[in-house]
Amino acid sequence: MSDRAPISVLWPDPSPEPVDDDTLIARYGRADRPRLRMNFVTSVDGAVSLDGYSAGLSGTPDKRVFGLLRMLCDALLVAAGTLRHEGYRAIRLDERRRAWRRAHGLTEYPTLVVVSGTLDLDPTQAAFADAPVRPVVLTHRNAAAPPGLTDVAELMRHGDDRVDLVAGLAELRRRGLSQLLCEGGPHLFGALTAADLVDEVCLSIAPLLAGAGPGRITAGDPSPARRLPLRHVLRADDGTLLLRHARH
Secondary structure, three states: OOHHHHHHHEEEOOEEEOOHHOOOOOOOOOOOOEEEEEEEEEOOOOOOEEOOOHHHHOHHHHHHHHHHHHHHEEEEEEHHHHHHHOOOOOOOOOHHHHHHHOOOOOOOOOEEEEEEOOOEEEEEEEHOOOOOOEEEEEEEOOOOOOOOOOHOOEEEEEEOOOOOHHHHHHHHOOOOOOOEEOOOOOHHHHHHHHOOOEEEEEEEEEEEOOOOOOOOOOOOOOOOOOOOEEEEEEEEOOOOOEEEEEEE
């Protein structure tokens, strides 16, 4: 954990003084009920990526919160396309974050859960091959697994021709993985929104104009608008805004 990215509170209870990690943990926290939290970074004009990758939008303040949210979750949910495109590695935490998890009765590492309708996955990718906790792949019953995938991951099948996200998330929660963090991508965000499964959105707004081209942080079929009240606004020294919207 690091305080190298000064972050202060704009709302509520505004203060110009930088907050420490304990204060950030209290701001984001773990819920006392099952929760699905989305975490995204976007440009001021709504781009989901810069030069094709989300990393182009992510600065030190966003990465600081990104690391804390991973520390707080039971499982990290990501779409297979995002896993491939962003080159995910194994989900590992430094010793301070592992110690925090042990002190709060959690496993040392969150479980990686990959959502895939095609099982177009590479078992040798570090996210699987080097994982400290056996990953789970959430798929449907008609998807054919490539050779070697079941050696490095557990397949959890819900739905016949497409992934049943409602049943899949319910199964994760039955396994004790109640605090879920989703890092995208946009089509998974859209599907979770359409299924009314999103409880919280943590959104970092980078002080950049990306211009025309990149997509939004959500994609897919239209769904009804749903209110998601603002819970806090934080500001980093570089101008990044860190917003948290949540149902409860």
